[in-house]
Amino acid sequence: MGKVAVGAAVVCAAAVCAAAAAAAVVHHRKKSSGKWGPVEAMVKEFEEQCSSPIGKLRKIADAMEVEMHAGLASEGGSKLKMLISYVDNLPSGDEKGFFYALDLGGTNFRVLRVQLGGKEKGVVSLHSEEVSIPPHLMTGSSHELFDFIATSLAKFISSEPEEFHPPPGKQRELGFTFSFPVRQTSIASGTLIKWTKGFRIEDVVGEDVVGELTKAMKKTGLDMRVAALINDAVGTLARGRFSNQDVIAGVILGTGTNAAYVERANAIPKLQGSLPKSGDMVINMEWGNFCSSYLPLTEYDRALDAESLNPGEQIFEKMISGMYLGDIVRRVLFRMAEEADFFGDTVPRKLRIPFILRTPDISAMHHDTSSDLKVVGNKLKDVLEIDNTSLKMRKIVVKLCDIIAIRAARVAAAGNFSILKKIGRDTVNAGKKQKTVISLDGGLFEHYNKFRTCLESTIKELLGDDGAETIGIEHSNDGSGIGAALLAASHSQYLAMEDS
Ligand code: ADP
Ligand code: MG
Numbered sequence: 001m002g003k004v005a006v007g008a009a010v011v012c013a014a015a016v017c018a019a020a021a022a023a024a025v026v027h028h029r030k031k032s033s034g035k036w037g038p039v040e041a042m043v044k045e046f047e048e049q050c051s052s053p054i055g056k057l058r059k060i061a062d063a064m065e066v067e068m069h070a071g072l073a074s075e076g077g078s079k080l081k082m083l084i085s086y087v088d089n090l091p092s093g094d095e096k097g098f099f100y101a102l103d104l105g106g107t108n109f110r111v112l113r114v115q116l117g118g119k120e121k122g123v124v125s126l127h128s129e130e131v132s133i134p135p136h137l138m139t140g141s142s143h144e145l146f147d148f149i150a151t152s153l154a155k156f157i158s159s160e161p162e163e164f165h166p167p168p169g170k171q172r173e174l175g176f177t178f179s180f181p182v183r184q185t186s187i188a189s190g191t192l193i194k195w196t197k198g199f200r201i202e203d204v205v206g207e208d209v210v211g212e213l214t215k216a217m218k219k220t221g222l223d224m225r226v227a228a229l230i231n232d233a234v235g236t237l238a239r240g241r242f243s244n245q246d247v248i249a250g251v252i253l254g255t256g257t258n259a260a261y262v263e264r265a266n267a268i269p270k271l272q273g274s275l276p277k278s279g280d281m282v283i284n285m286e287w288g289n290f291c292s293s294y295l296p297l298t299e300y301d302r303a304l305d306a307e308s309l310n311p312g313e314q315i316f317e318k319m320i321s322g323m324y325l326g327d328i329v330r331r332v333l334f335r336m337a338e339e340a341d342f343f344g345d346t347v348p349r350k351l352r353i354p355f356i357l358r359t360p361d362i363s364a365m366h367h368d369t370s371s372d373l374k375v376v377g378n379k380l381k382d383v384l385e386i387d388n389t390s391l392k393m394r395k396i397v398v399k400l401c402d403i404i405a406i407r408a409a410r411v412a413a414a415g416n417f418s419i420l421k422k423i424g425r426d427t428v429n430a431g432k433k434q435k436t437v438i439s440l441d442g443g444l445f446e447h448y449n450k451f452r453t454c455l456e457s458t459i460k461e462l463l464g465d466d467g468a469e470t471i472g473i474e475h476s477n478d479g480s481g482i483g484a485a486l487l488a489a490s491h492s493q494y495l496a497m498e499d500s
Contacts, residue, residue, distance in 0.1 A: 036392065038340035043399060046332060049298045050407040054461060056294055057414040061462070063292040064418035072283070073269045081286040084268065085234050085260065086187040088276030091242040091486045093119045098164060099492075100172055100224070101484035102149065102213075105179025105197065105232065107255060109133050109149065111156040113164065114485035122243060123482060129156055142204030142212055150216035157222065173492055175228040175484030177235050178209055179258075181286050187491050190229050196310070197256065228487035232441070233260035234282055235483025240439025240476040242486050247437045249419050250479060253412060253455075254442025256314075257321040259285045261419045287415055288317030295319060296407060300331040307354070316415070320408040322359040322444040328404050330357040333384075333397070342393070343386055350384045357383055363448045366401040373398065402450075409451045413458035420463070420471065428466045439476035446475065 064080070071082030095116045103110040108130045117124040131152045137145045157172070166172055180199070184190035189210050195201060204212060210226045217224055230238070237250030237260050249261035263283045265275045295315065304327060305311055305318055318324045334351045336342035343351075350356055361379050368375035373394035380386040380397065389397075416438055420426040425436040445452055460468040476483075 039336055039342050039396065042332075042336055042340055043396060043403075046298065046300075046400070047403050050296050050403050052296050052407055052410040052414075056296065057410060057417070057458070057462060059294040060292055060411060060414040061418040061421060063294055064287070064290055064415060065422050067290060067292075068285070068418065068422050071285075072263070072267065075270060079289050079291060081181060081193075081284075081289070083181065083284040083286060084184060084271065085230065085282040085284045086184045087228070087230065087234055087238070087282040087487060088265075088278050088280060089187075089490045090262070090282065091238055091490045093242055093245065095242065095486060095489035097489065098166075098172075099485040099488040100153075100174040101177060101481050101488065102153065102174065103177045103179075103232075103480045103484065104149065105177065106480060109152070110481060111153050112481045112485060113156075113160070114482055116242075116486070116489055126478075126482065128481060138198055139200045142201050142207065143216070145201060145204075146212045146216035147219065149213065150220050150222065153217065153224075154220040154222050157224075170494070172224045173227045173488045174224050175230060175235075175486070175488035176210065176213060176226055177230055177232055177480045177484040179231045179233075179256075179480065182209060182229065182231070184229065187228050187487075188226050196314075225493060227489075227491045227493065228484065230484055230487055231258065231260070231284055232480035232483075233258040234284055235481070235487070236439050236441045236476050236479025237261070237282060237483070238486045238490075239441075239479040239483040240437065240474060242482075243476075244437055244474065246435040246472065247439050247474070247476075248423065248425065249416075249438045250476065250483075251412075251416060251438060251440045251445075252442045252479075253321065253440060253445040253451075255321060255323045257288050257317050257412070257442070259287045259415065259419060261285070261423065263423065285419075288314045288321070290316035290415070295411065300328055300335070303331060304328060316411070320412045320415075322442070322448075324359075325404055325408055325444075326357040326359040326362050327355050329362050329397075329400050330354075332400050332404075333357075342396075343389075348384055348386045350386075359444060360447070362401040362405070363451070365398060366405060366448075366450055368398065405448065405451045406454050409454035410458045413455050413462060416455075416459050416473075417462040420467075425471070426463060426467055428470060433470050435470055435472065437472040437474055439474050439479065441476050441479040 067078045067080040068082060070078035071080040096118045098113060098115050101112040110128055110130050112126060112128040114126050115124040137148055180196055181193040182190040183193055189208050191207060192205050192209055194205060210229050213226060233250045233252050236252060240247035240250060249259060251259045260282055262280050265271055265279050265281045268281060301319060304324065330351060337347040337351055361383055365376045365379050372391060376394040376397055377389050380389050456473050459473065463471055
């Protein structure tokens, strides 16, 4: 049944979003007087379209909560896939020993060895190697890609000193962070639904990801057990939980965006009675694909989506994640150059190049505290080859960065709030002050200060004074790496033996 239903949901999401964006196209810009008039009118109009007052954010959160319910009810029931992760055993904090992790689906592929020291010592040591994936392997055959991964892992293991060799009869255990949408069949098996982020390998879609990896590992002679197959959001949740048992969700704000949270198993109809022992189940929301007519979408978002590799999909992600924020700024600057001669008579050539302005660039400009906005001037010169910008122009560029980053942070906050609402942690229950913590990770959250502070303050704003007291937001460092090792530990085949 799944396929038809999923197709319908996607078409529907695309239609809703196209309509929402189309409604935002308003082509009656008022003619203002003076040299800066038309530019200022465009900025003002853009700011209005991007505005996200608290009432709107509440509606976005409500809409997301409705989609969460629908996605939990049935396969393909919503644009939120609400995938069952089969992680029903989050780290307790007592995990000890050496565990391994693979992290695929971020900017680089990584192999890690993590030493866990339980509650007292936490993460004792971490050894990791970053390997860039040769581009031809991202579009080749799955065998080549998995052979490459297994070979990198084998090299890592073969260079390990004696002290890391497991005792006779014991296998090394591995957590695999595979940050693509996967339909899991157990904690350590699942089939790829589709590639994203530039990977296009048809022959592994629908295949068991762990099976492919295990086959490739056997070829290299590696004797290792894949104990957990997860993604970066689930890893971030696990990483947070290891250090703080109040953590209930993991959110990624990096190149892309996603969230995972702990749901009561009896609130997941599509589990169909196969209830986990703990009564809880981690849900991988795949929230990047969320869309709602309440999202403050503009003509620039619509154009970005239409020209993207996946039009109509990942609308939420395209509005809030690091891959796209810089390009939204570029699109607005381009239109201002074309329609209002913002940079003089000609449109700067480089402004036509998609993704030339990256999110770290707009972050640097946004944080420029020099009186003459030197950083902004240099970025415009170095990245876009625009010389001789006036202070007035630089100020307008900063204003655009601000509008786009603040919209992203506020909308992302509504997403966080919807999770708290869904599990009833958005209000203080009958005087009980139960602590609730969300773990966040990703380059955007970590490095874009104004984005992060706005995200945090908006979550508080949504919660109100009482709620804000009991909700914590923590940076969970390297959830996609350490989290996978932690879940390998909490799903180790040797746990049962230790218990008995
Ligand atoms: P990935 O999502 O690939 O695993 P990260 O979590 O490290 O990687 O996030 C990388 C992303 O974070 C980049 O694509 C970029 O958009 C964003 N980023 C990195 N540095 C900065 C910065 N200084 N300011 C704003 N965003 C940043
Ligand atoms: Mg990552």
